[in-house]
Amino acid sequence: MGLTSPVQKEAEKSILLTSVEKMGRWAQKSSLWPATFGLACCAIEMMSVTNSRYDLARFGSEVFRASPRQADLMIVAGRVSQKMAPVLRTIWEQMPEPKWVISMGACASSGGVFDNYAIIQGVDHVVPVDVYVPGCPPNPEALMFGILKLQEMILEGVPPKYLQLQKEEEALARESQ
Numbered sequence: 001m002g003l004t005s006p007v008q009k010e011a012e013k014s015i016l017l018t019s020v021e022k023m024g025r026w027a028q029k030s031s032l033w034p035a036t037f038g039l040a041c042c043a044i045e046m047m048s049v050t051n052s053r054y055d056l057a058r059f060g061s062e063v064f065r066a067s068p069r070q071a072d073l074m075i076v077a078g079r080v081s082q083k084m085a086p087v088l089r090t091i092w093e094q095m096p097e098p099k100w101v102i103s104m105g106a107c108a109s110s111g112g113v114f115d116n117y118a119i120i121q122g123v124d125h126v127v128p129v130d131v132y133v134p135g136c137p138p139n140p141e142a143l144m145f146g147i148l149k150l151q152e153m154i155l156e157g158v159p160p161k162y163l164q165l166q167k168e169e170e171a172l173a174r175e176s177q
């Protein structure tokens with residue numbers, strides 16, 4: 001026992017044991033690529049998170065992609081009009097799986113002050129939402145907190161919301177048979 005003790009101590013410091021699944025989740029959460037997609041004033045706060053003051057790059061989520069096919073995170077920053085809803089849905093559908101959605105601000109989450117016929121009263125009517133960030137507008141720190149919460153969920157293995165909904169629908173279909 002005495003002979004292996006220093007070896008054991010060294011091994012504890014330098015060897016990391018994990019599973020392929022956990023490693024994959026760690027890689028996913030550490031390299032979220034948001035789609036470049038802003039709808040209103042909240043988008044200005046969203047853009048701020050990548051600048052040197054807030055430096056979202058510290059958390060590996062600053063690579064905003066111009067193509068949805070290269071993005072796995074949609075940040076809905078601003079109010080969603082009826083006209084924009086199908087466009088937003090198409091962009092979300094073009095994103096590869098697994099993918100996540102953050103609803104940023106009161107307008108995206110509930111329509112905010114725009115309680116009228118032109119604005120969707122919550123983007124969850126259009127795409128499944130994983131994390132809601134409250135505020136009008138949420139400041140960059142709040143958005144970063146939301147992104148960190150999403151990263152925690154990914155690391156813990158919480159499935160994206162659209163997969164949860166799919167499972168619920170399948171269970172309901174089985175029950176109704």
Ligand code: SF4
Binds near residue numbers: 040041078107135138
């Ligand atoms: S929540 Fe406030 S800041 Fe964000 S889009 Fe709506 S009105 Fe603008």
